[in-house]
Every structure is written in C-alpha cells, then in structure tokens.
Amino acid sequence: xxxEMVIGLEIHAQLATKTKIFSPASTAFGAEPNTQACAxxxxxxxxxxxxxxxxxxxxxxxxxAIDAEVARTSVFARKNYFYPDLPKGYQISQFELPVVGVxxxxxxxxxxxxxxxxxxxxxxxxxxxxxxxxxxxxxxGIDLNRAGTPLLEIVSEPDIRSAAEAIAYAKKIHSLVxxxxxxxxxxxxxxxxxxxxxxxxxxxxxxxxxxxxxxxxNSFRFMEKAIAFEFDRQMDILEDGGKVVQETRLYDVDKGxxxxxxxxxxxxxxxxxPDPDLLPLVIDEAYIEEVRKELPELPNxxxxxxxxxxxxxxxxxxxxxxxxELAAYFExxxxxxxxxxxxxxxxxxxxxxxxxxxxNTKLSDSPVTAEMLGGMIKRISDNxxxxxxxxxxxxxxxxxxxxxxxxxxxxxxKQITDSGAIExxxxxxxxxxxxxxxxxxxxKEQLMGFFVGQVMKVSKGQANPGQVNQILRDKLK
Amino acid sequence: xxxxxxxxxxxxxxxxxxxxxxxxxxxxxxxERLDGGLNSFISVTQEVAxxxxxxxxxxxxxxxxxxxxxxxxxxxxxxxxxxxxxxCGSKMLDNFIAPYNATVVEQVSNAGMxxxxxxxxxxxxxxxxxxTSYYGxxxxxxxxDYVPGGSSGGSAAAVAARLTPIATGTDTGxxxxxxxxxxxxxxxxxxxxxxxxxxxxAFASSLDQGGPMAQSAEDAALLLNEMAGFDPKDSxxxxxxxxxxxxxxxDSLKGVKIGIPREYFSEGLEGGVENVVQDxxxxxxxxxxxxxxxxxxxxxxxxxxxxxVAPAECSSNLSRYDGVRYGHRCDDPKDLEDLxxxxxxxxxxxxxxxxxxxxxxxxxxxxxxxxxxxxxxLRRLISEDFSNAFSKVDVIMGPVTPNxxxxxxxxxxxxxxxxxxxxxxxxxxxxGLPGMSIPAGFSDNxxxxxxxxxxxxxxxxLLNLAHQYQSxxxxxxxxxxxxx
Numbered sequence: 001x002x003x004e005m006v007i008g009l010e011i012h013a014q015l016a017t018k019t020k021i022f023s024p025a026s027t028a029f030g031a032e033p034n035t036q037a038c039a040x041x042x043x044x045x046x047x048x049x050x051x052x053x054x055x056x057x058x059x060x061x062x063x064x065a066i067d068a069e070v071a072r073t074s075v076f077a078r079k080n081y082f083y084p085d086l087p088k089g090y091q092i093s094q095f096e097l098p099v100v101g102v103x104x105x106x107x108x109x110x111x112x113x114x115x116x117x118x119x120x121x122x123x124x125x126x127x128x129x130x131x132x133x134x135x136x137x138x139x140x141g142i143d144l145n146r147a148g149t150p151l152l153e154i155v156s157e158p159d160i161r162s163a164a165e166a167i168a169y170a171k172k173i174h175s176l177v178x179x180x181x182x183x184x185x186x187x188x189x190x191x192x193x194x195x196x197x198x199x200x201x202x203x204x205x206x207x208x209x210x211x212x213x214x215x216x217x218n219s220f221r222f223m224e225k226a227i228a229f230e231f232d233r234q235m236d237i238l239e240d241g242g243k244v245v246q247e248t249r250l251y252d253v254d255k256g257x258x259x260x261x262x263x264x265x266x267x268x269x270x271x272x273x274p275d276p277d278l279l280p281l282v283i284d285e286a287y288i289e290e291v292r293k294e295l296p297e298l299p300n301x302x303x304x305x306x307x308x309x310x311x312x313x314x315x316x317x318x319x320x321x322x323x324x325e326l327a328a329y330f331e332x333x334x335x336x337x338x339x340x341x342x343x344x345x346x347x348x349x350x351x352x353x354x355x356x357x358x359x360n361t362k363l364s365d366s367p368v369t370a371e372m373l374g375g376m377i378k379r380i381s382d383n384x385x386x387x388x389x390x391x392x393x394x395x396x397x398x399x400x401x402x403x404x405x406x407x408x409x410x411x412x413x414k415q416i417t418d419s420g421a422i423e424x425x426x427x428x429x430x431x432x433x434x435x436x437x438x439x440x441x442x443x444k445e446q447l448m449g450f451f452v453g454q455v456m457k458v459s460k461g462q463a464n465p466g467q468v469n470q471i472l473r474d475k476l477k
Numbered sequence: 478x479x480x481x482x483x484x485x486x487x488x489x490x491x492x493x494x495x496x497x498x499x500x501x502x503x504x505x506x507x508x509e510r511l512d513g514g515l516n517s518f519i520s521v522t523q524e525v526a527x528x529x530x531x532x533x534x535x536x537x538x539x540x541x542x543x544x545x546x547x548x549x550x551x552x553x554x555x556x557x558x559x560x561x562x563x564x565c566g567s568k569m570l571d572n573f574i575a576p577y578n579a580t581v582v583e584q585v586s587n588a589g590m591x592x593x594x595x596x597x598x599x600x601x602x603x604x605x606x607x608x609t610s611y612y613g614x615x616x617x618x619x620x621x622d623y624v625p626g627g628s629s630g631g632s633a634a635a636v637a638a639r640l641t642p643i644a645t646g647t648d649t650g651x652x653x654x655x656x657x658x659x660x661x662x663x664x665x666x667x668x669x670x671x672x673x674x675x676x677x678x679a680f681a682s683s684l685d686q687g688g689p690m691a692q693s694a695e696d697a698a699l700l701l702n703e704m705a706g707f708d709p710k711d712s713x714x715x716x717x718x719x720x721x722x723x724x725x726x727x728d729s730l731k732g733v734k735i736g737i738p739r740e741y742f743s744e745g746l747e748g749g750v751e752n753v754v755q756d757x758x759x760x761x762x763x764x765x766x767x768x769x770x771x772x773x774x775x776x777x778x779x780x781x782x783x784x785x786v787a788p789a790e791c792s793s794n795l796s797r798y799d800g801v802r803y804g805h806r807c808d809d810p811k812d813l814e815d816l817x818x819x820x821x822x823x824x825x826x827x828x829x830x831x832x833x834x835x836x837x838x839x840x841x842x843x844x845x846x847x848x849x850x851x852x853x854x855l856r857r858l859i860s861e862d863f864s865n866a867f868s869k870v871d872v873i874m875g876p877v878t879p880n881x882x883x884x885x886x887x888x889x890x891x892x893x894x895x896x897x898x899x900x901x902x903x904x905x906x907x908x909g910l911p912g913m914s915i916p917a918g919f920s921d922n923x924x925x926x927x928x929x930x931x932x933x934x935x936x937x938x939l940l941n942l943a944h945q946y947q948s949x950x951x952x953x954x955x956x957x958x959x960x961x
Contacts, residue, residue: 045797
C-alpha cells in the first residue's frame with residue numbers, strides 16, 4: 001500500500017526581548033545557574049506577573065508578517081502541571097484566545113514550485129526552567145534562568161506532506177522570525193525548537209491517521225531524520241495490521257531513532273483556565289498600524305523585488321533572501337559593484353559562501369566586506385582584471401591583504417590590454433611552438449585553445465583573453 | 478491609653494505627649510501580657526518594632542513626620558515581610574522568610590508606621606473561624622470560647638482586644654468583614670484593584686483584596702490612605718487617583734439613598750442580628766437618609782458560585798508549594814512523586830486540601846464547562862444585580878453574617894454550614910465592590926456587624942456613612958470586658 005504522511009509543526013521561537021515575559025529578569029543566555037531568576041521566576045509566594053510589552057509587539061509583528069488576524073482581545077491562561085523546573089506549578093500560556101490567529105506562509109520546494117502552508121495560530125507563553133540530571137550525586141539540579149523566557153509558539157495546519165516540505169516550512173519560519181528581528185534563531189542555544197506531529201494514511205484517504213508527536217527537535221537535519229524514522233516505524237506498524245499509539249516521542253540523536261516519552265493515557269489534564277493575575281490583552285487598530293509601519297521588507301517581497309528589479313533568477317533570489325543578513329550583504333555588494341547584480345549574486349553564492357563554509361565563519365565575521373567584494377566586481381566589469389584573476393584577488397582579500405585595488409596594485413595583477421604588449425607575447429609563443437603552428441595551419445583548429453593557454457601562461461594570466469583570441473587568429477591565418 | 482483610636486494616638490504623638498517608642502512598648506507589653514489567651518499573633522516582632530519606633534521618633538523630632546509616623550500596627554501574616562517569617566497560617570510556610578516586602582507593607586512602612594507583628598489567620602486565608610491555622614485557633618476577645626471569625630481572625634481579635642490600634646487584613650469572601658463583625662470592630666474591603674496584591678499571598682486572585690481593620694471608620698480611612706493606589710507590579714491594580722479618604726467623613730447624609738436588599742433578611746438570619754441591623758437602619762433614617770427596599774435576585778447563587786471560582790483559583794495558586802524551592806519538604810523523599818505527595822500532604826491542612834481538590838475537579842477536562850464556565854456566567858449575573866441596584870441607591874446595607882460568633886469546634890466538621898456563614902459577604906467579592914462592617918450592637922452579648930456595600934471606588938462614601946453612624950453611636954468604642 002502507498003502511504004501518505006501528514007505533518008503539522010509546532011515551533012517555539014524564543015522572542016528576543018531583553019527581559020522575561022512576566023518579570024524584569026534578564027533573558028541573556030549562558031549565565032551561571034539561577035543567577036537570572038528573580039522572585040517572580042522562582043514562583044515565590046505573593047509574586048505577580050506583569051506582561052512584557054515588547055513580547056506583545058514581537059508577536060504582533062509575526063502576525064502581520066503572515067497576514068494573520070491579530071486578536072483584538074487575547075487571554076493568558078494557566079496550564080497546570082507539576083514539574084520541578086516549572087516553579088509555579090503552571091505555565092502561563094494562551095489557550096482559547098491566542099494573540100495571533102489564522103495565517104499562511106508560502107514555501108519554496110526544491111523543484112522550484114511553491115506551496116501554501118496554513119498557520120493555525122501563534123501564541124505567547126513562558127518557557128520553563130531546566131532540569132540538570134548530571135553532577136548532582138544522583139539528585140537533579142534545577143536551573144531557572146530560562147524560566148519565564150518569552151516564547152512564541154507557532155502552530156501549523158496539518159498541510160505538510162513530506163520531510164522536505166516540513167524542512168522548507170521550518171526554514172521559512174526560521175528566516176522570517178530573524179527578518180522580523182523577533183528571534184535570534186540560534187538553534188544550539190534552544191532559541192528555535194520544533195515539535196513534529198506526524199501520522200500516516202493510505203494514499204487517497206481523507207481521514208487522518210493516529211499521530212505521534214516528536215518533541216523538541218533543534219536542528220533541521222535531526223528533524224529530517226526523525227521524520228524518516230517515524231514514517232518507517234508507523235508504516236511497519238500499520239502494514240502489520242497494528243495501530244499507532246497517540247503519544248509523545250523523543251528523537252534520540254545518538255541512536256537515530258524516536259522513542260516513547262508518554263502516551264495519551266499518561267498525558268496530563270492541564271486544567272487550563274484564564275489567569276486571574278493578568279487582564280485580557282487588548283490590542284487596538286492604532287497599535288497594529290504603528291507596528292505595521294515598523295515591519296521590514298519581508299522575504300517574499302524582497303524575493304520578488306530581486307527578480308523584477310534586480311533581474312535575478314527565481315533560484316538566486318530565493319537563496320539570497322534566505323536570511324535578512326545575506327540579502328542585505330548581497331544588496332550592498334550589488335550597489336558597490338555599480339549594478340552588476342548577476343555577477344554580484346554569483347560571487348556571493350559562489351566564492352563567498354564557499355569560503356565562509358570552508359572556514360566555518362559567520363557572514364557577519366567575513367573578512368571580505370560587501371564593499372570590498374563589490375569593489376572587486378567593479379574591476380572585473382571595467383576590465384581591470386579577468387574573472388580568473390579575480391579569484392586570486394578574492395583569496396588575497398580574504399587573507400587580509402587589503403581591498404581589491406590594493407591587491408591588484410601590490411601584486412601587479414592588472415590585466416594586459418595593450419595590443420602591442422599582447423602581440424609580442426603571442427609572437428614569443430608562436431616562435432616557441434613551430435610544430436603546433438604547422439599543424440594548425442594544416443587545419444587542426446582545435447589547437448587554438450593550446451595557443452591561448454600558452455599566451456595566458458606567459459602573461460601570468462593577465463592578458464585580456466578576448467584580445468589574445470582576436471590577435472592569435474589574425475597572426476595564425 | 479488602650480481605648481484610644483489611631484486618630485487620637487496620632488494627635489498624642491503630634492503633641493509629643495508620648496513617644497513612638499513608649500507607645501510601641503505599651504502595645505508590646507499588652508501583647509506579651511494578654512495574647513496568651515487569644516493567640517492573635519503568629520509572630521511578635523519586638524526588635525523590628527522598637528527600631529522602627531526609634532526611627533519614627535527621630536522623624537517626629539526633626540519635624541518630618543506624617544500623620545501615621547510612629548503609630549503601631551500589625552500585619553495579617555499573609556503579607557510578605559522582608560526578613561520576618563510569613564507563614565500564611567500554614568505549616569507549609571512555617572520556615573518561609575520572604576526576600577521582599579508586600580507593596581502594602583512597603584507603603585505602611587513608608588508612612589512611618591511601626592509593625593508590632595504578624596497576626597494569626599486561617600491557613601492560606603481559607604476559613605471563617607480561624608480554626609484552620611497551623612498556629613492554633615484564635616479566641617474571640619468577647620468570649621474566649623467563641624471563634625473570632627476568619628480568615629483575618631487574628632487581626633480582628635488583636636484590634637478588638639486593643640493589642641494593636643489597627644491592623645491589615647485581606648478579604649476574599651468576607652475575611653475582613655466577617656471577623657470584624659464577630660469581634661465588634663470596623664473593617665473595610667476596598668474595591669478589587671484598589672489595593673495592590675503584590676506580596677500578598679494569593680488564595681483566589683480574582684477575589685483577594687487587602688484592607689484596614691480598625692477601631693473606627695476614621696481610623697480605617699487613615700490606613701486606607703496609605704494602602705490604596707496603583708501598583709505597576711500588580712496587573713490587576715487600577716490606575717486611578719486615590720482620594721483623601723478622610724476628607725468626606727463629615728458629609729451630611731441628607732438625601733443619601735440606602736438600599737435594603739430583601740434577600741438579606743430572609744430565612745436563616747438570626748432574630749437578634751436582624752433587630753440590631755434594623756435599629757441601625759433606623760438610626761440612618763434619623764440622620765436624613767432615605768431607605769429603599771431593593772432586590773438582589775441572584776443572592777442565593779453567590780455561595781455556590783464562590784465555591785467553584787475560589788477553589789479553582791486556589792488549586793492553581795497553591796501548586797507552587799511543592800517542596801522544591803522553599804517551604805515544607807518531607808524527609809527523605811524516595812522520588813519526585815513521593816516528594817510532591819508527602820511535602821504537600823504534610824504541609825497543608827484539611828481545609829486547604831479540600832479546596833484544592835474541589836478546584837482541581839471543577840477545572841478538569843469534562844467538568845470545566847459545567848462548573849468553572851457556568852460559575853463565571855453566574856458571577857456576571859450577580860454583578861448585574863448590583864449595577865441595577867446602584868442605579869437606584871447610593872449604598873446597600875444589611876447584615877454581615879446571619880449569626881453572631883459561634884463556639885469553637887461547633888462548625889469545624891461541617892464545612893457547608895461554615896461556608897454559609899459568608900452568605901452576605903461573598904457576592905461583594907464576586908462583583909469586586911467595596912464593603913464595610915461596622916459594630917452596630919450586640920445579640921446575646923456578642924457583637925453584631927452592619928454591612929455597608931458601595932459601588933466601585935465608593936470607599937469614601939462608605940467611610941462617610943460609617944463615620945456618621947459612629948458619631949451618633951458608641952458601639953465601636955465598646956471593648957470586651959476582662960481584657961484590661
């Protein structure tokens with residue numbers, strides 16, 4: 001039987017506020033345990049939450065960016081359960097009335113097509129602390145630094161049908177929240193975490209199968225592997241005539257498999273109810289318009305502009321708008337290059353990306369700035385250097401030898417365009433290879449490449465290849 | 478000295494007839510001598526008090542004192558006090574010392590008042606008799622075989638016995654007004670949101686409200702002037718100017734419309750209590766007020782509504798007491814579940830457990846709509862009763878409780894009968910209105926309270942009506958015999 005998988009994603013994006021969602025404690029990552037937890041985060045008696053307005057602004061931005069309804073009234077609710085890293089015995093979240101309602105997001109697939117994925121809702125909530133199970137002599141340690149960190153939980157419709165779509169969607173959200181500057185997107189530090197709901201059904205069947213939820217994935221690669229594993233696991237069960245159990249599963253990175261965490265029967269009854277310590281969150285039209293004005297150009301708008309105004313291919317535009325930072329870098333390169341947009345795109349996606357990957361360097365730390373790269377491209381387009389020499393120039397810039405003009409000057413890489421100079425180089429080559437000249441004249445025209453190569457070699461690559469070709473042809477006639 | 482009100486003591490201090498240290502020592506001595514039989518204090522903070530008093534005396538000498546500088550008071554042990562144990566009447570918090578002050582504590586301290594100690598209360602403010610306290614029952618100063626009411630029973634008994642000139646209390650379903658009535662003192666529960674709840678340990682967040690427990694309306698106004706106000710740390714506190722609550726005490730009552738709800742005088746109201754309340758109403762007529770019969774048709778729904786809303790909120794509010802970070806922790810837990818079960822099982826008393834269980838039940842899947850949601854709808858109906866009434870009258874008046882104080886142990890095993898003693902006070906909390914209890918006489922030698930209910934933010938009007946009554950009667954000046 002052919003099985004179709006149905007996937008819905010819940011993404012937790014940590015909002016980039018300076019302080020926690022309900023307390024004035026700092027959200028900075030990596031501090032000593034329990035040094036960034038105040039009485040409110042500790043759930044001390046008598047303390048009260050006060051909503052961080054910045055978190056609301058960020059959630060509103062997200063809602064507007066996916067064309068969703070931003071709720072004029074939303075309600076914070078308590079999700080009640082006991083766990084040592086949940087200090088109050090409840091998490092403040094949103095349940096029936098989330099701040100962001102139904103929206104949608106266009107994703108780009110590998111074959112160049114696009115697909116709309118529905119977003120059911122996005123709501124604000126606080127993160128829990130962390131339980132540390134090592135180094136406590138058989139006991140567990142609790143670190144509440146993370147408790148109260150603001151999260152935006154983004155829930156998708158079950159519109160996703162493959163691991164590739166799931167990844168395209170997750171990456172799109174990942175890029176969007178960074179575009180909006182509402183989340184740093186740092187997956188290693190847990191700023192962006194994904195839960196995958198996955199079920200199988202026979203191809204063509206409308207009804208959904210029973211789903212399992214894989215919790216807390218913090219890399220796209222793990223998510224892909226977890227989905228693949230889960231697809232096989234559920235298929236094996238179903239093909240053996242068994243039933244998938246509705247449960248929460250964890251992906252074991254070392255073993256490359258998912259395992260059961262808790263089943264539906266063991267699941268908590270969270271006893272949600274509106275938090276009486278917080279008033280309903282009311283957002284008016286004027287506020288929404290104010291936030292709308294703060295929105296940056298969004299990835300899709302930017303992509304279309306890159307295609308229509310900058311003349312890029314859809315593929316290039318898609319890659320270059322993958323992150324706000326990359327897009328900004330590219331635009332700066334193109335501007336410095338005097339409008340050589342296509343060449344700028346090639347260099348950014350080619351040499352620059354390769355160098356960044358090879359050296360494991362972040363774009364923001366690139367030794368070659370956008371101005372430097374653009375300046376170099378300008379020297380290609382005004383024929384000061386050839387594309388081939390440009391690679392040498394780029395390498396020199398990367399190793400800190402200065403900008404393109406400095407490198408060209410210092411290393412004498414300027415292209416030879418003086419016909420007299422090129423002629424004498426060609427004469428030299430013709431004189432040194434009488435046999436090949438004979439053969440060429442006898443009709444072996446393929447040898448043209450050999451002569452060009454020899455001339456370039458003698459010129460150390462600096463001769464203008466077009467002129468070399470032209471003059472060679474004249475001389476060998 | 479002991480018969481002096483806060484206002485009178487304030488004058489004595491201002492005239493330098495007595496120093497704050499002397500006055501503080503006087504009350505500390507009274508507590509030392511008399512509280513053994515009452516048990517109205519959980520902690521007496523002698524050192525802190527004398528230090529604060531000395532500081533107050535310096536301010537007085539320097540001429541920088543305010544009207545309450547140097548005056549002693551006591552806090553219900555539900556308000557967090559930095560460096561001084563805050564137990565909330567529970568074993569769970571027997572070892573808890575807050576690293577912060579409640580906003581109310583801060584305000585009172587900024588006014589220069591001196592904290593004598595922390596008063597006894599029903600465990601986590603759950604109770605109407607002060608018998609659920611981990612620190613033992615409190616006696617009613619009028620007859621020590623009787624309960625003082627609850628949950629602010631310690632504050633009520635301490636003020637009634639003049640162990641402190643004034644105290645703070647909190648009221649979730651009547652916990653200021655009912656003990657004030659049963660002990661013959663003046664108590665005011667302000668409008669919900671008027672007094673900050675920051676640092677006031679939560680029982681039912683949407684109902685809890687702190688307020689003054691005093692010898693007179695004039696005193697209550699003085700303390701409310703310090704307690705009231707917007708607090709950015711409490712999202713439910715209301716940003717609205719605080720009037721001078723002492724300013725309108727002497728306004729004339731001519732033409733003031735007083736509504737008498739028929740439902741508050743139906744079966745269940747003890748005859749002796751009714752007589753006292755009727756006499757008080759007659760007194761108001763004499764002062765020129767117009768008395769009008771009104772209806773609050775949903776009154777009978779208040780107790781059942783309350784006993785869904787309050788336990789639901791409490792079941793969640795008390796989840797934080799898990800033995801992990803502070804408070805009672807059981808010995809040698811064998812695993813996490815054991816830690817939770819035994820720490821909570823040992824730390825909480827029966828009434829608290831009962832309400833947590835009721836609350837968890839009403840919020841659980843499948844029951845939420847039938848209980849919690851329905852209770853929220855009834856709560857709106859009850860509020861509408863009051864808004865309708867306040868379109869016709871200025872103030873509503875009636876009994877605080879159906880009976881005078883009952884004997885210790887009498888209702889301890891009958892929670893429903895205990896819950897019904899709050900029948901006239903609970904609706905006020907559900908509607909978020911201000912309410913007052915003032916002494917209006919005696920039935921069988923036990924005090925009877927008169928309840929005044931105002932529209933939202935009408936505390937000044939309530940205080941005006943109460944003060945006018947206290948200007949023509951002396952019930953509030955009567956102190957229990959035998960406590961000299």
